[in-house]
Amino acid sequence: MTLTVSINNDRRLQLAPLQIPTRxxxxxxxxNAHPAVLQAMNTPPVGHLDPAFLALMDEIQTLLRYVWQTENSHTIAVSGTGTAAMEATIANSVEPGDVVLVGVMGYFGNRLVDMAGRYGADVRSISKPWGEVFSLDELRTAMATHRPAILALVHAETSTGARQPLEGVGDLCREFNCLLLVDTVTSLGGVPIFLDEWGVDLAYSCSQKGLGCPPGASPFTMSPRAAEKLQQRRHKVANWYLDMTLLSKYWGSDRIYHHTAPINLYYALREALRLIAEExxxxxxxxxxxxxxxxxxxxxxxxxxxxxxxxxxxxxxxxxxxxxxxxxxxxxxxxxxxxxxxxxxxxxxxxxxxxxxxxxxxxxxxxxxxxxxxxxxxxxxx
Ligand SMILES: Cc1ncc(COP(=O)(O)O)c(C=O)c1O
The missing domain is CATH 3.90.1150.10 (Aspartate Aminotransferase, domain 1)
Structure with missing residues (x-):
């Protein structure tokens, strides 16, 4: 049945029942999300502080550590798409005036440049033609020139299809006393990643690609080194919604309300991660x-x-x-x-x-x- 909705007196909206093609x-x-994931999403919501939901959040954290191969205690799903998790890494690690070096080899490197600048970073960038990647020597030369507090790289540059090798980059960052921030939006679940072995300090991803889930609940993780920098900040994190000092009180043992989690998306994410563990x-x-x-x-x-x-x-x-x-x-x-x-x-x-x-x-x-x-x-x- 088609419904006619009047908006003001002069506009009418014809609304048929939802019809979206299957693509x-x-x-x-x-x-496309796995059918079992869509089914999990259909489960009726419980409250965001319900013990059953809190247990599910714990499982998501454990499963995210597994897919990222990390032991970081600060590992959560941000309520939002990959860009929100990207912003969470920047907001929690960058203080005004920090030198942030971004390796740009495509569209998403440029997004990192823009975002870090908005949080007051002194952004420096190095670039490669789209489709190429940085060698360890090129990164070393740039680190020696810019002496950044954070090096940001895109592991899987979706605009070009190139995979940035990360072996050795974490050691380089430790040599220069710098944090390593990595975009794993198009690699998580589909490309080998060893966050701890590679010495990655901050990483983010999304749910709608390699994890096979709808968009909206996005993995975020932070190493003990990054957590220490967060604790010693001179300024509050400029983004309230993505502030890990507040979010970790919801995801950690305190269980303090922060925002209403998108419950059904978390059901879906948990099922998507469970399927990867099963495989x-x-x-x-x-x-x-x-x-x-x-x-x-x-x-x-x-x-x-x-x-x-x-x-x-x-x-x-x-x-x-x-x-x-x-x-x-x-x-x-x-x-x-x-x-x-x-x-x-x-x-x-x-x-x-x-x-x-x-x-x-x-x-x-x-x-x-x-x-x-x-x-x-x-x-x-x-
Ligand atoms: C490499 C990369 N980073 C970040 C994003 C942003 O993620 P989202 O579109 O889920 O906000 C994307 C999206 O495709 C991406 O491919």
């Missing part, structure tokens, strides 16, 4: 790698060129160069409207030059690859 989400995110983290990483390689082979068989060299290519997100003479936007539009498949276009420097294909979480399956390749074979000019 295969093979873009940069969100990816086994290493198996989950291997599945992502195997399906990505299957995709790469299929794309190359179609004579398409992949933008990032194999060594640094993300299994979760593949950038494919749009061939000369092909209207990339028209192809993406056709995939969506005729085949219900979403893929992404290029951002920034790569706008109009690449498509972005995501194989993340539940969608990292041979069936997704087969479907996409079958459709591309039909729509691409011979």
């Amino acid at each position: 295969l989400l093979l873009g940069p995110g969100p990816s 086994g983290l290493e198996n989950c990483w291997q599945r992502h790698q195997k399906n990505a390689e299957y995709l790469w082979q299929g794309l190359e068989d179609l004579e398409l060129t992949l933008h990032v060299p194999r060594e640094f290519r993300l299994p979760t997100l593949t950038t494919v160069r749009i061939p000369e003479g092909v209207d990339g936007k028209a192809i993406s539009r056709q995939l969506l409207s005729e085949y219900n498949i979403e893929i992404g276009g290029g951002l920034g420097e790569l706008a109009g030059k690449v498509w972005r294909v995501g194989l993340m979480g539940f969608n990292s399956r041979p069936e997704s690859v087969d479907r996409l390749l079958e459709v591309l074979r039909q729509v691409l000019p011979k």
